[in-house]
Amino acid sequence: MKVAVIGGNGQLGSDVVRVFKERGDDVHPLTHAEIELENQDSIQGCLKSLEPAVVVNTAAMHHVEQCEQQPEKAFAVNAIGVRKLALVTKEMGATLIHVSTDYVFDGEKGRPYVEADAPLPLNVYGNSKLSGEQFVRTINDKHFVLRTSAIYGTQPCRAKGGRNFVELMLKLGRERGTVRVVNNEVVSPTPTIQIAAQIYELSRCDDYGLYHGTAEGDCSWYDFAREIFRAAGMRVDVQVAGPNEFPAKVPRPKYSVLENRGLKRLGLNRFTEWQEGLQQYLNQSAAVAS
Numbered sequence: 001m002k003v004a005v006i007g008g009n010g011q012l013g014s015d016v017v018r019v020f021k022e023r024g025d026d027v028h029p030l031t032h033a034e035i036e037l038e039n040q041d042s043i044q045g046c047l048k049s050l051e052p053a054v055v056v057n058t059a060a061m062h063h064v065e066q067c068e069q070q071p072e073k074a075f076a077v078n079a080i081g082v083r084k085l086a087l088v089t090k091e092m093g094a095t096l097i098h099v100s101t102d103y104v105f106d107g108e109k110g111r112p113y114v115e116a117d118a119p120l121p122l123n124v125y126g127n128s129k130l131s132g133e134q135f136v137r138t139i140n141d142k143h144f145v146l147r148t149s150a151i152y153g154t155q156p157c158r159a160k161g162g163r164n165f166v167e168l169m170l171k172l173g174r175e176r177g178t179v180r181v182v183n184n185e186v187v188s189p190t191p192t193i194q195i196a197a198q199i200y201e202l203s204r205c206d207d208y209g210l211y212h213g214t215a216e217g218d219c220s221w222y223d224f225a226r227e228i229f230r231a232a233g234m235r236v237d238v239q240v241a242g243p244n245e246f247p248a249k250v251p252r253p254k255y256s257v258l259e260n261r262g263l264k265r266l267g268l269n270r271f272t273e274w275q276e277g278l279q280q281y282l283n284q285s286a287a288v289a290s
């Protein structure tokens with residue numbers, strides 16, 4: 001199958017490329033230098049020359065603070081840009097698999113969100129991603145919108161730069177022997193390799209629609225840090241950071257846990273518990289490093 005991956009050199013995109021390649025597909029990673037979501041001619045020129053059966057869009061403007069400072073730009077990429085992509089893929093007859101976020105919810109539910117729950121984003125990023133989802137769902141019938149959460153992978157996140165949370169904790173733990181982490185935000189930390197495997201499964205079926213796709217279970221960032229050191233066999237003192245120690249500049253959902261109800265109904269859920277995903281990641285990065 002011919003597959004184009006937009007954001008193909010990103011944290012998630014590079015694992016998507018890897019998984020589809022390993023399973024024998026004809027994969028075309030597209031970097032920002034090759035395709036610009038804000039420009040319909042760029043999307044059209046790039047995709048029409050390839051004629052992929054499936055387009056996976058992992059690209060987004062997703063630095064939450066930058067989105068808040070530049071709302072026009074966030075909507076130009078995450079909403080209007082995605083609309084352009086939906087129009088081009090529809091015209092080509094291609095399936096569009098689009099990655100979205102838990103930040104479409106306000107985090108007030110107190111129980112895992114299912115696909116049928118009404119979104120209510122708290123910030124520009126979440127609003128722009130929700131708008132992008134809606135364009136995809138209304139324009140191209142052959143779509144999958146996959147909402148995921150707190151992702152980490154072996155390739156660094158290009159938008160946020162530096163290390164992912166796991167690598168940052170390992171570095172700070174090694175250097176300082178103690179870390180302070182907030183426990184007032186609950187998520188499902190999800191490794192990109194599992195999202196990529198899930199996207200592959202979706203590309204093989206025609207149960208189009210909106211899906212939640214995150215690791216099973218949930219934890220605060222504090223719990224996550226403790227588990228990172230336990231799984232890595234490191235003795236590090238993990239302390240709860242005070243409420244004003246790392247003040248959020250932009251409102252974020254406090255509890256954005258998603259239930260993969262749609263995937264489970266179809267017997268398609270490929271995610272493990274978050275602790276198992278973390279162990280797989282640590283094994284994978286140790287293997288990469290050795």
Ligand SMILES: NC(=O)c1ccc[n+]([C@@H]2O[C@H](COP(=O)([O-])OP(=O)(O)OC[C@H]3O[C@@H](n4cnc5c(N)ncnc54)[C@H](OP(=O)(O)O)[C@@H]3O)[C@@H](O)[C@H]2O)c1
Nearest residue numbers: 007010011012032037059060062101148150151157158159
């Ligand atoms: N990070 C999280 O915790 C999280 C949580 C839930 C959902 N998500 C979603 O997961 C997806 C992937 O995130 P990631 O961490 O893999 O991101 P990433 O590493 O920053 O990669 C994003 C890719 O998109 C490209 N890109 C950005 N703007 C573009 C544009 N206007 N046109 C074309 N390409 C563009 C980037 O290229 P350049 O870097 O060269 O600009 C990069 O290759 C995003 O859709 C995000 O909303 C992330």
